[in-house]
Amino acid sequence: MGARKPRDPLSRERVLVSAIALVDAEGMAALTMRRLAAELGVEAMSLYHHLPGKGGLLDGLVDAVVTEITSAADRAEADAARADWRARLRLRFLGARAVMLRHPWAPALLTGRPAVPAGLYVYYDGIVATLVDGGFSYRIAHRALHAFGSLALGFSQEVFQPSAGEETDAEAEEAEMAALAERLPHLAAMVAAETHDAADPTLGWCDSQTEFEFTLDLLFDGLERHRPR
Amino acid sequence: MGARKPRDPLSRERVLVSAIALVDAEGMAALTMRRLAAELGVEAMSLYHHLPGKGGLLDGLVDAVVTEITSAADRAEADAARADWRARLRLRFLGARAVMLRHPWAPALLTGRPAVPAGLYVYYDGIVATLVDGGFSYRIAHRALHAFGSLALGFSQEVFQPSAGEETDAEAEEAEMAALAERLPHLAAMVAAETHDAADPTLGWCDSQTEFEFTLDLLFDGLERHRPR
DNA sequence: TGGTCTGCCTTACGACGTAAGGCAGCCGTT
DNA sequence: AACGGCTGCCTTACGTCGTAAGGCAGACCA
DSSP: OOOSSOSOOOOHHHHHHHHHHHHHHHOGGGOOHHHHHHHTTSOGGGGGGTSSSHHHHHHHHHHHHHHHHHHHHHHHHHHTTTSOHHHHHHHHHHHHHHHHHHOTTHHHHHHHSSSOOTHHHHHHHHHHHHHHHTTOOHHHHHHHHHHHGGGGGTOOOOTTOOOOSOOOOHHHHHHHHHHHHHHOHHHHHHHHHHHHOOOSSSOSTTOHHHHHHHHHHHHHHHHHTTSOO | OOOSSOSOOOOHHHHHHHHHHHHHHHOGGGOOHHHHHHHTTSOGGGGGGTSSSHHHHHHHHHHHHHHHHHHHHHHHHHHTTTSOHHHHHHHHHHHHHHHHHHOTTHHHHHHHSSSOOTHHHHHHHHHHHHHHHTTOOHHHHHHHHHHHGGGGGTOOOOTTOOOOSOOOOHHHHHHHHHHHHHHOHHHHHHHHHHHHOTTSSSOSTTOHHHHHHHHHHHHHHHHHTTSOO
């Protein structure tokens, strides 16, 4: 069949692209040296000629995500160069959020890595620039950076996600819910109240986008009163 | 010598206690079925008679942490039953924070688990109760819950930690810092401004406790204006 | 005394990351 | 044209992980 050696050689670039595609499609757990090599039509050990190991591979993924974030931020900054600090930060954070939505594995990876990826510093520098330009002191800018936390990177902590995956049978869930409601009156009331008044334009119970922006505004409002003048 | 069979039998309880001690001392990476078994003077497979596997072990750790959190919350609630909502929530969150400081591995574990541990719901119920009791609508209480995010559990995202561990040599770091400062003027200025005015009572650059409480107040202030009446 | 039960151990398998070395084809040199 | 090195990938192998399957000794009850 010919095609004996027409495969172009591997490269760090090609490996990373393939890794991102794999993780996007099947999640972090599927990212194995052997599996990734198979995806590239190659043996596992061949990857080591282009990457320093599994850790280096993950660093590569992180760098790729950070690059996406910073370029989104550059676009945001270009679009809203003359807007006030709130609008500019909002655009930044929503841009980062779009990146995270494209790569649902990214938050866990970002928070799990031992060191801060160097590329993030330029992103944070831009945030501080916006804040200082908006009239904040460096002290408050610093605290704001901490306060934003992961929101600046486009994700919130979601310790609250409703058991992603593994649907239990409806019967057991029903029973458990009833039992819980008895001991959790306020949570139950909250759920009831929220699901009933459907007169507002959110996407049902727990619209993350709305929550994200609500929290953003909460922080912006809080910061505003720490702004001199 | 003797001591042939004086070892009391294993139990889920005993295994979990040992696991927590191990993880507190040596970190998550050290938590291996074999290693944990060795710590108990037993073979790895013996653990399976008391736990359904590694996942079950992690669930056990999560439950233990959640129990610590809820009992800390109970104590807080008892101490400040008559205080306003802000003081009560602050006490709750700082209590949770103390738990996290005792178990530095807990945040990663909590956020990494697939499902919400059931015990957390009673904790959240208490938060909602406090908010509603403070005059908030269920709608705002819900959003506040999301806004608090991991702060409610006592930790913030710390995407910003300064490369915990692995100290590079001072020379390379110095050079890198100088190079970065050129391209990151605002971050550099922020660091300079913060390190110089040492007239305030924080514990130096990046006092986490102060940041934590600052963010808390930011959110509380923001929420206050969403409170009817 | 003989069974069943309980609690732990032994052995083994497949997956993982990766260290060490081999082998074929291409390159520029002579 | 012959040759030595280099590049790019493969082969083999080791140690570690979680865990499936079954064995074996002592305790307990009939």
